[in-house]
Amino acid sequence: MALYGAIEAGGTKFVCAVAAGPDDIRDTATFPTTTPAETLEAVCGYFAGYQQKTGDKIDSIGVACFGPVDMNKASDKYGYITCTPKPGWQDTDVVGSLNSKFGVPVGFDTDVNAAAYGEYLWGAGKGLGVVLYLTVGTGIGGGLCINGKPLHGLMHPEMGHVIMQQDKTKDPFECACPYHDSCLEGLASGKAVDLRWGVHASELADDHPAWEIEADYLAQGVMDYILTVSPEKIIIGGGLMHKDLLYKMVREKVRQKLNGYVNVPAITEDIENYIVSPGLGTKSGICGAIGLAIDVIS
Numbered sequence: 001m002a003l004y005g006a007i008e009a010g011g012t013k014f015v016c017a018v019a020a021g022p023d024d025i026r027d028t029a030t031f032p033t034t035t036p037a038e039t040l041e042a043v044c045g046y047f048a049g050y051q052q053k054t055g056d057k058i059d060s061i062g063v064a065c066f067g068p069v070d071m072n073k074a075s076d077k078y079g080y081i082t083c084t085p086k087p088g089w090q091d092t093d094v095v096g097s098l099n100s101k102f103g104v105p106v107g108f109d110t111d112v113n114a115a116a117y118g119e120y121l122w123g124a125g126k127g128l129g130v131v132l133y134l135t136v137g138t139g140i141g142g143g144l145c146i147n148g149k150p151l152h153g154l155m156h157p158e159m160g161h162v163i164m165q166q167d168k169t170k171d172p173f174e175c176a177c178p179y180h181d182s183c184l185e186g187l188a189s190g191k192a193v194d195l196r197w198g199v200h201a202s203e204l205a206d207d208h209p210a211w212e213i214e215a216d217y218l219a220q221g222v223m224d225y226i227l228t229v230s231p232e233k234i235i236i237g238g239g240l241m242h243k244d245l246l247y248k249m250v251r252e253k254v255r256q257k258l259n260g261y262v263n264v265p266a267i268t269e270d271i272e273n274y275i276v277s278p279g280l281g282t283k284s285g286i287c288g289a290i291g292l293a294i295d296v297i298s
């Protein structure tokens with residue numbers, strides 16, 4: 001039976017797992033994201049140590065990576081993290097480094113594309129043609145899995161930066177995105193919520209006006225995604241969504257904003273099963289990475 005190394009590479013930590021499949025995770029470890037050299041060394045050291053300890057060989061590695069990344073296989077920089085604001089990580093050759101240090105094939109995608117893929121393979125979007133995964137945490141990002149393949153195209157989707165309608169009489173907050181005046185991430189990410197209210201999102205009570213504003217922006221984004229890519233399932237994860245009431249609020253606002261224009265039962269009658277939490281819980285990304293590792297040697 002093949003064994004896989006899976007990495008969920010984030011801006012603050014790298015979560016690693018050794019697994020024979022999504023239901024057979026044999027070991028996990030977490031490393032802080034420091035410099036690229038140090039972090040990738042720690043990851044490879046962990047996998048090597050696992051092999052030594054157990055005598056089992058890891059056959060391939062899958063990486064669900066923070067971005068932006070270069071996904072163009074014809075590019076010299078395929079498998080690189082490109083222009084990230086994360087200090088020290090610009091132009092980091094993730095796939096090449098892992099490949100040269102560890103010597104097995106490496107599957108690679110964005111964290112959110114991998115999460116969408118994991119949910120398509122084994123989670124809330126299992127077997128569906130168009131699966132959208134949105135994470136709402138410190139940042140906001142979205143991935144798409146279309147007909148069983150994570151979507152790349154020109155680069156990869158950057159759903160966190162779609163433009164929002166901002167009513168400044170209700171929300172005078174200055175958008176936190178350095179690139180845009182009013183984008184989803186800049187107005188609704190965990191970072192934006194913290195800045196707007198001066199406290200961490202987890203400290204805001206359920207009846208705090210923050211959630212109404214949050215749900216409105218998320219619903220604007222979700223409506224745009226519905227109208228552009230016609231997902232069969234919209235899966236929303238990430239730290240902010242631990243506030244359960246957000247799902248209900250977002251569903252209601254999506255329905256209001258669509259205003260009857262998209263007249264399909266999935267939305268008009270069954271939106272509770274259309275906009276949902278991840279079927280794999282907090283494991284969508286790491287399971288997606290397992291899926292990428294499986295693919296790269298099949």
Ligand code: ZN
Binds near residue numbers: 160180184185
């Ligand atoms: Zn932006």
